[in-house]
Amino acid sequence: MKGFKDFVMQGNVIDLAVGVVIGGAFTALIGAFVDNLIQPVINVFGGTNVNGLSFKIIQANEATRVDLGAVLSAVIAFLITAAVVYFVFVLPISQARKLDRKRRGLPEVEETPVSEDIMLLTEIRDALTGRGTTPGTTAQNPQNPPQV
Template sequence: MLKEFRDFIARGNVMDMAVGIIIGAAFTAIVSSLVADLINPIIALFTGGIDFSGWFYPLDGNDYVSLAAALEAGAPVFAIGKFIMAVINFLIIAFVVFMLVKMVNTIKDRAMREEEVAAAPEAPPAPTEVELLMEIRDALKQR
């Protein structure tokens, strides 16, 4: 059983997957920072600094000053704003990831085209003008 486990771990796919998960975790931190530190302030500039995260509806019917106060009191709340912010953040992150993947695919396609051009066999050189004239002369002589 230990040998099977070692063989499983030593497979290339498992190692590739582990590296992908580690890189993905680091990439998540970068994209989250990009959204929180660069993109959200720009959006706040255009929306006048609206923060949806404070929008909530207490289900117990009482009035609370803030969402934090309602949660501290143990009230059941319908946190509409937090959900809206989560959806907005998801859309921003999805768009950023889409653009990064598109850029990587473009670079990869360009590299593959360059490899294909480099690997393509060279066409035989075209006959020169003199060689063509000699072929015509020889053909005329044979008639």
């Protein structure tokens, strides 16, 4: 039980739970905005049709209704959500990180060092595909075998 308590009390689990709750509330807010403000405006383009931009493929079968307005509303809801997440969360955090890096005197873009293992594997791959050779060897390209 102690291990479970330690797991649940970790900061990232609590942060995730808060994010899920706020995400659910935000989804409901955007849904209400789109359903009650955007959808009626989209339905105006349906003219005098009571159903807005929807139509039935088979008139007698309600299950064949195609609702283009609902699809368009969902796309708009997605774009609104993505824009809010970007401008409220991603952009400010990115700017704060840049300012923090600048304040600490760190370079703008941090280059990750390449280990010797990765360099060796890259050379082997390049030699096998014919893009390069290692010193003292010749690489053969499998698509262009050597002419005898």
